[in-house]
Amino acid sequence: MNRILACLAITFSLWYITCHLTNAADRPNIIFIFSDDHCVQALSAYDDSRISTPNMDRIAKEGMRFDRCYVTNGICGPSRAVIQTGKYSHLNGFIRNGNTFNGDQQTFPKLLQQSGYQTAVIGKWHLGSTPQGYDYYDVLKGQGPYYNPPMITADADGNPITKPHVGYTTEIIGDKALKWMEDGRDKNKPFMLMFQHKAPHRNWMPAPKYLNWLDDVEIAEPETLFDDYEGRESPASNQAMSIASDMTDNDLKLTTPRGLTPEQLKTWNAAYAAKNADYLERRDSMTETEIIKWKYQRYAKDYLRCVKSVDDEIGRLLDYLDENGLADNTVVVYSSDQGWYLGEHGWFDKRWMYEESLVTPLLARWPGVIQPGSVNATDITSNLDFAETFLDLAGVEIPDDMQGASLVPLFKGQTPADWRKSFYYHYYEFPGAHSVNRHFGVTDGQHKLIHYYGPNHDGGEIDTWELFDLTRDPNELKSEANNPEYAGIRKRLATELERLREQYDVGEDTQPARKPRPANRKRAKAIN
Template sequence: MRIAGIPDACRQLACLALLALSPLGMFIGNVRQAHAADRPNIVFIFTDDHCTQALSAYDPSRISTPNMDRIAREGMRFDRCYVTNGICGPSRAVIQTGKYSHVNGFIRNGNRFNGDQQTFPKLLQKAGYQTAVIGKWHLVTTPQGYDYYDVLKGQGPYYNPPMITEGENGEPVTRKHTGYTTEIITKKTLDWLKKDRDDDKPFMVMYQHKAPHRNWRPAPKYLNWLDDVTVPEPETLWDDYKGRTQAASKQQMTVRDHLNANDLKLSGYGNMNEEQKKVWDAAYQPKNEAFLKARDAMTEEDVIKWKYQRYVKDYLRCVKSVDDGIGEILDYLDESGLAENTVVIYSSDQGWYLGEHGWYDKRWMYEESLRTPLLVRWPNVVEPGSTNDDITSNLDFAETFLDLAGVSVPDDMQGRSLVPLLKGNTPADWRDVFYYHYYENPGAHNVARHYGVTDGRHKLIRYYALEGKKIDDWELFDLKADPNELQSVYGSTDYETVQQRLKDQLDAAQQQFGVPEDTNLGRPQRRR
């Protein structure tokens, strides 16, 4: 008779000890090591403010991005990847933690990320992965959970960036660099892949660009690219905001009124040295002189059109350098033999306005900034050239990285792994509605605090604070009938059932994710 299981436990331990010393035990150990070595590497490529309208795998009308397109062609393109909070720092904090902003504590730019909390790179390290982050960090505190970090100081300039890395004493040190920031970040990533990583460990590297963030300073080789091209204007460039609430008209992010002389390259050099300034002036001075000479004879509409062309071309020029760098990374993965066991993921911190609604910038729950690119290549697993239309999110990235590595996803993470979708198997209980929340008002561009839900067909938004005052404004859009979101149908009897369903789903989402009823942090009590 066995009592309380104690003899069984002792017997099992003894057997395991003997097995470990036997030829069979050593064989099993070797198999486990081989299995660990076969875990896929992860290269996460991340940009700042890159919209699907400027990625030719989604929209070829403005630019060709052959290297980003290659990831889509050899992998999967996600068509409905939404962000939880459309602004730089918060998006990065969501990715580190797999949690909404109100949970991870980083709700707006200017906050400090609490790196002591649970993050996916720490969990990967514990599982034997080598981890690195190179490029834009934008979370203020020193990166934790990374064997190597070399990150931009703050936002970082487009030229000659100071970057922070670990010094010999283990403390962060700032080092100056000379050159174009996009190219420097690519070179540092290649150097790490070629020289610094441990060949005996699987790795995860976050290769993160500043570009194409404002104020869009192109690389020397692209300063005159697109000069002979007229970039198509979006059909909503002349939006008058009459079909929406006061929030849409009170923003401060129009091409017409809010791009400054620095944005438009009519003044300023950024962080350039004298040699770089000469190259810059040779490209921009003739173009600027031509504009200023013609300015008095131009109509207001002509000036707006000129501003749009100057802005969007510089933006696209910055994207072009990013695409070049991605090509270098993909080529190295192929040449080194790493490609076959490396998952390559491309995304951005949110979408962006290339003149839609007359805007630049992000922040809104409208489609252009809510939706972000997501491309994933996983050889021999993801079907090449496939697409996915499920609702996915940056909230899912941490969980996906962990799942790829065979690491259990903690219960307190709020997203879901995309691995089943990558394998072509959407779970029956996959989300069919998505929750968004933006907090930064008062703040840059005067975009009202708002939250909402979308199911991909209909979208409900509530604006609850603007210019320091409480408001209670609602918008409802039918994205099939009105894909440009020009006319809210909130309050329409034709949408009464849809409106109530979305309000119920909004309540359910806020309860599910534990959104606090605090006007300084989360949602206020709302009237039904």
């Protein structure tokens, strides 16, 4: 009898192991491609008026484009923490840049590891702590420079070490991702790779091969480049992210960059020196409007040049999947940490709940499941949903305390009956870079209600509201918060806002009220 039981136990064990390995092999690989500060206005699958991004477009053509992907807190580090945890900033503990992410908490890479996935993160991390939940990490130190980046990885004993590199950061990250795909992973396991770029973050330093690209092109100006902020409350006027007043000589490449090798510097100067000399010779005779227009062209071209390099590296990775028979069983998702102002409202940077920074690109390809060339133009999705989506793809149970929802049903063209109809946003970093007031709000895609609160630019407190009709006023130029005709809409949105704050367990903002920075300079002072 004991021999029979032993044989049965062995048979069951072999059956279980065989089934487990089969299921593991059947589970799709996951590649999450993430850039920094990339707006839909600079991705030709959304808007082809400024740039062609054929490799990003390929993901959309072979998969699905999402038009209403909203971020929970439009700034670099907090967005990354939301993706790791599937939780809003107030619960994952990373509410503003400068915080340190608590890597001991539950994250989706840890759960994937436990289920048999091999995990890796390569590129920008920007969370302050050492990555946890990854079999391999090789990440930029801090924000990371555009050239010759120091990067942090683990030594043979698993301890973090910093290694220097020479070259263009976007290309180095691409090389490392391909090397891990070829030599670093266990090819008998499903994998999850986070392939994360610094570009096109400020200060927009292009690769050598693109330094002169677009020189003979005039980039279309956004219609709100010369916005006067008359229709909104004081925060819109008091920010410090104006192309006219807040860009530095370093942003505009009017100074010599540091950290380049002699060969890199020679190539750099060959591209910028003559153009800079021409501008500086003419500047004193130029009108303020002409100076702003020149700054916009310099900024927009450098930004687009950085995007072009990211697109190139995505193309290399997609080609690798094709050439190695991995494409059919690999889900590829592309997004960015939030949107960005490519001159809209006269701005650069992000942070606001206004559309340009609230909306981030989201493209997904899953051969055999996602209908090629499909567009989801109506469902509200979010970076809050990414962790849940990756777990669902892997067949891993989604923890009850995660706050988003899996996008897998949407990938299949099926919108659940209980899918969100409204969205909650919360930005905390004031006082801080670019002087954008703290605010939270709700949008349903048609109307948007925003509440500014807390310390103000004048040292006092702010407590004011904006309401926008996105159908009539897509550029959000005129708040209707005090318009009696919108009283019913305001009341409905205010009720929904409170419901969402309760649903997401949002408490009071207890950040210390540090001394605010001075109010922004007058727009008439166009210096540099």
